[in-house]
Amino acid sequence: MMLKVFALECLLVVVVICKADIDAEDFLTSFGYLNRNAFNRVSVTDAIKDYQSFNNLQVTGVVDENTKAEMAKPRCGNPDRHGYNGYSKWTKTTLTYSFRNKCEDLSDVAVRQTIREAFKMWSDVTHLAFTETSGKGDITIGFHHNSHGDNSPFDGPGRVLAHAYFPPEGRLCFDEGERWVIKTTGTDLFEIAVHEIGHILGLEHSNIQGTIMYPSYSGYRPNLQLHQDDRRRIQQMYGVKTGTGTGTGTGTGTGTGTGTGSCSDKVTDCSKNLAYCRSPPQWHDYMKASCAKSCRFC
Numbered sequence: 524m525m526l527k528v529f530a531l532e533c534l535l536v537v538v539v540i541c542k543a544d545i546d547a548e549d550f551l552t553s554f555g556y557l558n559r560n561a562f563n564r565v566s567v568t569d570a571i572k573d574y575q576s577f578n579n580l581q582v583t584g585v586v587d588e589n590t591k592a593e594m595a596k597p598r599c600g601n602p603d604r605h606g607y608n609g610y611s612k613w614t615k616t617t618l619t620y621s622f623r624n625k626c627e628d629l630s631d632v633a634v635r636q637t638i639r640e641a642f643k644m645w646s647d648v649t650h651l652a653f654t655e656t657s658g659k660g661d662i663t664i665g666f667h668h669n670s671h672g673d674n675s676p677f678d679g680p681g682r683v684l685a686h687a688y689f690p691p692e693g694r695l696c697f698d699e700g701e702r703w704v705i706k707t708t709g710t711d712l713f714e715i716a717v718h719e720i721g722h723i724l725g726l727e728h729s730n731i732q733g734t735i736m737y738p739s740y741s742g743y744r745p746n747l748q749l750h751q752d753d754r755r756r757i758q759q760m761y762g763v764k765t766g767t768g769t770g771t772g773t774g775t776g777t778g779t780g781t782g783t784g785s786c787s788d789k790v791t792d793c794s795k796n797l798a799y800c801r802s803p804p805q806w807h808d809y810m811k812a813s814c815a816k817s818c819r820f821c
C-alpha cells in the first residue's frame with residue numbers, strides 16, 4: 524500500500540513538472556522566444572535565458588519562481604521577439620481611426636474619450652494627427668472574446684489583455700474577457716490603449732521597465748506619461764513636434780529604403796495577408812520576400 528501511495532506521489536510530481544515545462548514552452552513560443560518551426564531553433568534553455576534577460580531577471584536558464592511570477596503577469600499579446608530587424612511605419616502622418624464595436628464594461632462616450640486621449644499621448648510629441656471617423660479608419664479598434672477572426676484568439680480574464688498589428692494593418696483588439704476600467708485600479712483601458720497604439724504606429728516592445736512599451740502590465744499608474752525611451756523611439760520614426768502653428772513642416776520623407784525603385788510584391792494575394800507582415804515570426808521572412816511593397820518593408 525505504502526509503495527502504491529509513493530508511486531502515485533511520484534507520478535503527480537512528474538505530471539506537475541511536465542505541466543510547468545509545457546506552460547513555459549507555450550509561453551515562450553507565444554511571445555517569440557521559441558519558434559518550433561524555425562530551421563535554427565534555439566533550445567528551451569536558451570529561450571528561457573533570453574526571456575530572463577529581456578525581463579531583467581537573473582539569467583539562470585531554468586523557470587524559477589521569479590521567472591514564473593513574471594510570466595504570470597497580465598501583458599500584451601504581441602511577441603517580444605520577432606526574429607528580424609527593422610520596422611514598418613505609416614507613410615502618412617494624418618491617420619483616421621474607427622471602432623468595430625463597443626466595450627461591454629464601459630460607456631461608449633467614456634471609451635471614445637479615453638481612446639482620443641491615448642492617441643493624444645503620441646500626437647503630442649510627433650507630427651502625427653489622429654481623427655475618429657464613422658467609416659472604416661486606417662486604424663480599427665474592437666473589443667473581442669476569444670477567437671475573433673485574426674488567428675490570435677484571446678484567453679479570457681488575465682494574461683493577454685490586448686494586441687495590435689504593425690503598419691499598415693492598423694488593427695487593434697482588446698480582450699473583452701477582461702474587466703476594463705478607466706484610469707483607476709484594475710485593467711486600465713487608457714494605459715493599455717497607449718501601449719497598443721504604440722504597436723499600431725510601428726513600435727516594438729521595450730525591455731526598459733517603466734516604459735509604455737514594456738510588455739507586461741503592473742497595474743494602474745496615475746498621471747501616466749510617455750517614458751523618455753518611448754518618446755525617443757516614436758520621434759525617430761515620425762519626427763519631433765515643433766511649435767503649435769501650421770508651419771511649413773520639414774518634409775514628410777520617403778522612408779528609409781535605398782530608392783532603387785525595385786520594391787514590389789512577388790505574389791498577388793499580399794493585400795489579404797497584411798496581418799502577417801510583422802507577426803507571427805514564422806511568417807515574417809515569407810512576407811518580407813513576397814510582399815515587400817504591401818508590407819512597407821522598403
Ligand SMILES: [Zn+2]
Nearest residue numbers: 599600601738
Ligand atoms: Zn505590446
Ligand SMILES: [Zn+2]
Nearest residue numbers: 671673675696
Ligand atoms: Zn485580434
